[in-house]
Amino acid sequence: MIRAVIIDDEKNNIENIEQLLIKHELPVTIVGRAINADDGVSVIASTAPDLLFLDIQMPDKNGFEVLKALPHHQFEVVFVTAFDNYGIQAIKFSAIDYLLKPIDPEELRQSIAKVKAKLNQRKANLQLENLMDFIKDKDAKKEHKLALASTKEIRFVHTGDITRCESSNAYTKFFLTDGKDILVSKPIFEYEELLTGYDFIRCHQSHLVNIKFVKSLIKEDSGYLLMDDNTRIPISRNKKEHVIKALHTIKK
Template identity: 80%
Template sequence: MIRAVIIDDEKNNIENMVSLLMKHELPVTIVGSATNADDAISTIVATNPDLLFLDIQMPDKDGFDVLKALPHYQFEVIFVTAFDQYGIQAVKFSAIDYLLKPVNPEELKTSILKVEAKLNQRKQNIQLENLMDLIRNKDAKKDHKLALASTKEIRFVNTDEIIRCESSNAYTQFYLTDGKNIMVSKPIFEYEEMLTNYDFIRCHQSHLVNAKFIKSLVREDSGYLLLTDGTRIPISRGKKENVLKALNTIKK
């Protein structure tokens, strides 16, 4: 059984989570709960859980403050929260599971299955370490690492190491500065949402490009972006205006 702690400032949310876990007979036993950050920290230290169900938005101190106060991350985390723009973006960046309230039972089941698989490996939670680096250094974008989960591993790459992304149905291929490519089973639009603030430009339905590696915008042949490695990336008719606007904004 997975030993879990639930942290949420509303008691009814804790009760609802317990009810969902019991109703769907999920392999989780609750070893503690807390409705504020300070109690959460002491509960985690006392129980040494395998898993935290952690709310991001809480009064005074939030869920990230709880994690900052802990010296090690030898547990998994499922964030259970109302929408929190930066928080959710950081969580996605580190490929950590989150559930939006009200919790969907099927999504909860899927998250628990992932936790089981990770706990079987019993490794230090590198994804959570990466998340906390993002939270602590949210303004140092050049040092932010994106978690790319392939079938073989989860690789953490600096955004500056990504030249471009190319979609292939529900998959996204990442082209890196070291010459390697990584295929990830997520659609490109999810990465567009994550990487726009890092000067990535969606120039085509199938292409997302790091502006750092754009050498020039060529107007012939319907228009394309010439990258520093010689790659030509097409610009779709519907994206031209947005590409020009993005390039002008980045230059400023």
């Protein structure tokens, strides 16, 4: 049985999670509850849970500040939020699960299944550590790592070590500076949103490139980007002006 703590500033949200866990017979027992960040830190310290259901937006201190106050993070986290934009970029960067309120029972079931698998493996929770690094130094974007989950492992890759991304239906292939590539089971549009502020630009429906690895823009053959490794990346007609402007802006 997974031992869990719920931290949420609204008691009805805590009760709702508990009821869903019971109703759908999920292997979770609640060992602690808190309605604010400070009490949450104390409950975590006293119960040493396997799992933390953590509301992001709370009065006085938010969910991220709960994590900052803890010296160790020997538990899994499922964030719970009523907003689909509050802190989600940081969470996605570290491939950590989150649930939107009102909680969908099937999404809850899937989250618990993932937590159970991780606990069974007893691997160090590098995803959570990566999240904390992101939050502590959110303005130094060049130093952040992106969690890339393949079928075999989760790789943490500096954004500056990614040369480009290529779409393959619902999958995205990441090409790295060391010549290797990683196939991730998420569509490219999700990474476009995450990487836009890191000198990446969507030049084509199937391509997202790191501009610092662009050698030149070739105008012949309808136009394409020539990468440092001589790979040719097509440019969509409706994105050409945007690409030219981005190249001039970022390459200065």
